[in-house]
Amino acid sequence: MVGAVVAVELVRRVLKSRLVGDRWSLAGPVVRRCTWPGFASAVLAAANAVYTPDMTGPRADGVLRHGFTLLLILCVTWLVIQAAYAVTDVVLDHLTKVEGDANRRARRIRTQITLVRRISAAVVVVVALGAMLFTFPEVRALGAGLLASAGIAGVVAGIAAQSTLGNMVAGLQLAFSDAIRLDDVVVVENEWGRIEELTLTYVSLRLWDERRLILPVSYFTTNPFENWTRHESRILGSVYLRVDWAVPIEEMRAELYRVLRDNPLWDQKDWTLQVTDITPGGLVELRALMSAADSASAWDLRCDVREHLVTFVREKYPETIPRLRVESLDRS
Known part of the structure; x- marks a missing residue:
């Protein structure tokens, strides 16, 4: 375990040294986002690898191995999400600096990348939760029954979460139809402001007097609004x-x-x-x-x-x- 921590620290120091002179643009986001997930994953992986039943006895062996597995899945999920965010941070930082005529296209790509990485993170979390649940024998035994009732459960869940699912679909529609983008200047409900944050469920509008107007994403697909920077900012x-x-x-x-x-x-x-x-x-x-x-x-x-x-x-x-x-x- 100490060796795993030392190995991760060496990697972190090497990446940090690459920050001097901006020799590798990915080093900064990786160090910033992946240090603690890397330490946790390395420690758990090392502990799981060197653990033997002789250390605790047969009674505690099953509980400890199961706990190691759950924690390892959790930490690896954390590391994967942070690594994906680190890679996309480099692209987003580069797009933020784009000025002139290419700024409109850069803002569109920023909006799409932001939504896609949030969707990807949600998918990874759902998969990780499924993997953690299936480490329990009781859950695996119930798998056939759950699959048999999945159709009914899906219908019930769809009806219950209709507005939420509608907002998520509307968020994807806005991002990929290029109707609004991050930093677009819009007039909504007679209020002038800029699109500060665009998620799968809501849009945060920063008004001219520094107030924030929060609207559901579906508002922009069902109501008219003014976009002053749709084609150009002039x-x-x-x-x-x-x-x-x-x-x-x-x-x-x-x-x-x-x-x-x-x-x-x-x-x-x-x-x-x-x-x-x-x-x-x-x-x-x-x-x-x-x-x-x-x-x-x-x-x-x-x-x-x-x-x-x-x-x-x-x-x-x-x-x-x-x-x-x-x-x-x-x-x-």
């Missing part, structure tokens, strides 16, 4: 101003371009200023459109432009500030 923002008819449109348009040109949030692509409506109160409605690289930049850019245009109208053309006209008829 977005158009708008600013509305309602001013008097005396406002100089061309000078407002020139001022808009000047403030956009000097603002680093503008992506140097789309902009325009148009007269979009005449309000019932007799005001002219101006709409300024501008593009930004993402929704967060678009929001800040809209606020900057709105503040600047309001200041520009107030200081340069105060006579165009909205006012209510009243016509008085002298009947005297």
